[in-house]
Amino acid sequence: MTDSKKPTRSLAGIAGIVAIATIISKVVGLLRQQAIAAAFGAGVVAGAYNFAYIIPGFLLILLGGINGPFHSAIVSAVSKRKREEIAPIVESITTLVVGLLLLVTIGLVIFADPLMHLVAPGLFATAEQAAARGVTPAGYQNLVLTRELAIQQFKIMAPMAMLAGLIGIGFGTLNAADIYWLPSISPLLSSVTVLIGLGGLAWMLGAQITSPEYAVIGAAVLAWSTVAGALLQWLVQLPVQWKEGLGGFRPRFDFRRPEVQDVLKIMGPATFSSGMLQINVWTSMFFASFLPNAEAAVSAMGYAGLLAMTPLGILSNMILVPLMPVFSRLSDPENWAELKQWIRQGLMMTAIAMLPLSALMVVLALPIVRIVYERYAFDLEASYLTASILIAYSVGMFFYLGRDVLVRVFYGLGDGDTPFRISVVNIFLNALLCFLLINLFGAPGLVLATVGVNIVSMGAMLWILNRRLHGLPLREWMTPIAGLIAASAIAGLTAWGTLQGLESLWGTSGLLILLAQLCIAGAAGLIVYIGLALQLRLPEVNQFGDRIRQKLGRGRSQ
Template sequence: MTESKPTRSLAGIAGIVAIATLISKLFGLVRQQAIAAAFGVGPAYGAYNFAYVIPSFLLILLGGINGPFHSAIVSVLAKRKQAEVAPIMEGITTLVGGILLLVTIGLVVFANPLMHLVAPGLYITADQATAQGIDAATFETLQQTRAIAVQQFRIMAPMAMLAGLIGIGFGALNAADQYWLPSISPLFSSVTMLVGLGGLALYLGDKIALPQYAALGGAVLAWSTLAGAVLQWLVQLPAQWKSGLGGLRLRFNFREPAVQEVIKIMGPATFSSGMMQINVWTDLFFASFIPNAAAAVSAMGYAGLLVLTPLGIISNAILVPLLPAFAKLAAPENWAELKVRIRQGLLTTAVTMLPVSALMMALAFPLSRVVYERYAFTVADSALTASVLVVYALGMFFYLARDVLVRVFYALEDGDTPFRISVVNIFLNALLDFFLVKPLGAPGLILATVAVNVVSMIAMLWMLNRRLGGLPLREWAVPLAGLTIASIASGFAAWGTLQASEHFLGREGPWLLLLQLCLSGLVGLGIFGLIAIQLRIPEVKQVSDRLRQRFLKQP
């Protein structure tokens, strides 16, 4: 906004966002550890993964930082005067809140058929189970998982409306140069979950993982999740009011040009981003047909959290400051500088994500054991989670690079192109899921999503190359190839170090596992750093300088 306080540098914004997101993600990791210890891969958490598909879809899609609501609000408000902001915000909030209230009612009423749509494999009959060779105990677990999932879904339905309000508010706060609260806010959801699980543990004690208490555990998961969303919305209101970003007043100015501009970006962007979440639903749709569906989706959830922890920290640090910069360079006369920013976003993504991907692939099994293996979570659960984690890690760079390019289209006020690409990718993802789920199980479903993100990234680069009068793609490919080679070397170095340490020291005991994990990771990072520095890539120097300033206090 033109009358806000002086704009911070990209590095300053990235630092604020990275620290806040790190704190939030660490709490999220502790929350997931608590869930794993309480429920393992049993029906309570398995059902939660199915029930959370639509609420999570809406929370990430509408309420997430870098989501379409957030991006649309930032793109429009960043160009507006302070005095114009409150009416725009109130009009958008009125419109979106009204629509999402109706959506919430629909979710409650149609909970059972919607769950049937999300996870049809949970609705098989006894005759179908017998025909598929599913034993009686597994079939009973499927029925229990279905009943818990429907209950959880109804409890979490109000997150539909809360998600929209959260996304709009956080977009306005970012446009007003406020980054701390939006980045730290997911912490509140983790806190409510930990409080809920703590109360359940005090109430049930060692009986918490028993099958007869799965429904109670599932209800606690759902109510805690809803409470976290309510808290995320409430904490942003005082900051919005203090910054003059509008209040809770109903305003029906839907035909105002500024409101129409937000809707013009928000609509296609929502559908485009929603396509990615539909791919998540597609994966779970096919996962429901895996005989032990609760274990499969639980492993996908645990592995996904391990990937999303570094991915969320790095993505917010990269995308949040770049989006306003892209928006200010959208005019044709600024395209030369816009191309520089695109390169900066892609190569910073490569510098940060490629080595992390390589290390997570090399160290997936000990990482799963160190993070999750306690109480109800067993060695077999760690092995299943690690198999999924390897494939998740493979796609980290492509996921974030795609998001960088999507933000360029948003800045150019073009939400249609990402939407069209995403529509095609829905069908591609479903086709790959169909062919990969039977031979590979849960890892095959994640591999399909990775392939879709690769195709999406390539298509967007090709279209931006045409739109912006040519991108120096060959010039960008050279440092990307160098960073890829450095990352592969770091992964092999970490794996070799792990094998050597296991040979001499063994592989049992949490502290020994943690020591081996840290040692192997440090060796891998060291190898990557030695090679990457020799490449003389500006983005490598920028990242290393930033790390030195942050952790070593060097100028």
């Protein structure tokens, strides 16, 4: 904003604010998942909620997320304008978006049944069809109840379509005004409202909260508290917008204004492009609905996904945020030699961080799940299912983040088309792999399909970059990565052996025992990995070690 009253923050300061807020939000998000797991386990209520949340959650992430198309478009347009020009632009866009998304909301309510049939067709199977794929009579009753609850929750959460647009617009407006803390921290409000809702339900029902006869009440509370969280995310932004003179919720119909047209030109393509990523999520849920234990499978996928994405999200910010401006600065052909070195560094740092994390999470998946989730309605059977899916997620961590590094390289080169085209192809590849792997591995196969897509994406991007940048030293890069893979494998075996020994001595009962076993086994594996990685004498490993020693040195000196 050209005449902002506030001084522009440093990039490091902004990154620090966002990082702290993100960590807090993720911690509260984990508490929310723990509460849902404790109340409903991997049963019909949690399963129905995961199916019902696909479209509303898709819209909330797509339209209301930070770095989403609405957020990015508003920041791009508003940050260039004088303060007195901002309110008319924001209010005109808000009026248009609310009108369109209100129609979408009404459509979601009216067509809830056919839309849920599209999202999860397996839930609509007849008794004969369900029996043919191995569903027991009791399982079929759960299937029917899951379908009914999912439709009920879907209708309740339909207004999140409109709220998502308002949240995204508000995020962008506040960021353009150099206000970062509120947009970054507000996602935890959604988690807090769910915690309050479940707390009130537990207070009223007590131990009966887990009883099947109260499933309809539990499902309604879970859905309404989710909507309340989205509403609160938007409402907390309004006073700040008004105070800063950035517009509010006043209708304005100046849609032909050039600035409004500029925002819409960015919003449309960005929304379509961002939506490609979420289609793969829907594809996994589509196939999961055909599993004999569909409600348990989708619940476990949600629980395991959060465990995998929490550390991955934090580490990805640490690795990716500093690289994007570097890639952009080195986009000219005369700088490509240096660009290749930075690509190498990005991939090496990804390998250094992700490979040992993958190995440790694979061998320690069960105690991790038991410690985080296993209480009340979430039993040992649910832990085993969730752990098996967490293993599948863990296998693909390096490829997930490695692909993101290469996507940033293309963006730095000014090429957004290539990653988009690869994403389009991946939609069909993901569907094919889901079809093949679900029959072999069940629910974990759906996650492995995503891993396969990321491997193919990473390979395709490396091949294209190799041609575009006139050669990449891929063989040279593979040697240290192979060394890190070996070090991670040995670290994983060390952690597994340590865990087995501790379990034979102490057993596997009790939260404190499980926590002690996890910490000791994880520490043993990590120490082995660090020792082996240092022996590889990679510059990136040595730099990391130097920073740790410097911080420890400062700590002792203080």
